[in-house]
């Protein structure tokens with residue numbers, strides 16, 4: 547039975563046996579499968595084993611997504627066991643978010659959006675030495691990276707920590723190395739986070755990076771009960787009083803008087819709207835706090851911003867972007883860039899989204915958000931573990 551499902555252990559329990567057969571059957575029939583099973587049953591091996599067997603036999607790839615860091619390790623350990631016992635000829639790559647794989651010191655504390663701007667600029671201006679040693683401008687590996695990839699591919703599947711350490715010690719961008727490792731004709735298992743698959747534009751870029759086609763990929767979703775909340779978070783963007791106050795301060799520090807006035811006006815509008823529109827009391831009993839929240843229409847906010855700043859909304863976003871770029875020349879992060887991103891998102895779709903202003907009771911802070919309600923895309927071959 548071991549070969550049939552790439553089950554690497556000597557004994558198989560009855561429940562595992564049933565699950566292995568169910569997963570294999572579901573793949574044969576190209577169906578979705580939802581598994582609800584207790585901790586300790588061996589869901590990871592009972593899913594990855596038969597999925598990998600099917601992928602190897604049919605020239606497919608697997609993307610295993612999980613919200614938990616510890617689960618990356620379990621998945622890679624499972625793949626090592628399979629490789630040791632069967633060595634069926636597959637690649638395995640463990641991806642974290644780009645920020646967590648970055649070789650540059652000091653990026654850990656950056657907000658994700660700010661890091662994305664920072665990294666993009668480093669690449670565009672060829673300022674990142676790690677990137678320069680990893681990838682040529684034509685998008686292919688450098689000679690040094692080719693040698694590193696040969697060395698890394700010859701070993702067992704690596705945990706992301708091992709790849710990150712290798713990148714830092716040898717002067718490479720580990721995220722780019724991981725992308726190259728996932729390419730190629732061999733069946734590949736990619737361990738990744740939810741956002742690599744659930745966020746439409748990130749998914750598109752990610753599949754391009756790993757050179758895989760979603761239609762030829764088996765998606766395994768670990769801890770499926772987390773999906774609705776994570777997807778909603780991924781599709782939402784917030785602007786807090788902390789961020790806008792910091793943006794006002796940033797504009798002042800850099801001497802951008804007009805931008806400071808624009809940002810102060812936006813802050814004032816949000817405060818007014820937050821206080822005027824609250825309809826709902828949200829009682830957080832656990833933390834003994836409550837907050838007030840209400841809905842705001844897209845056009846109402848945009849009209850008020852244009853009226854108060856005397857600046858056309860899209861032009862205002864462009865101006866803020868320009869100032870943020872200037873600041874990013876000197877600093878790794880810019881709060882003005884965060885405000886600009888929020889204003890841009892506010893213009894987005896109505897369908898599936900809601901715009902909320904919230905006033906927190908304890909310190910009178912506000913938060914405004916453009917929240918996704920639910921937006922999960924239909925994929926083929928989706929399994930939820």
Ligand code: SF4
Pocket residue numbers: 644645647648649650664665666668669674676677718719720721722
């Ligand atoms: S290219 Fe790589 S190493 Fe350079 S900043 Fe971006 S993630 Fe970090």
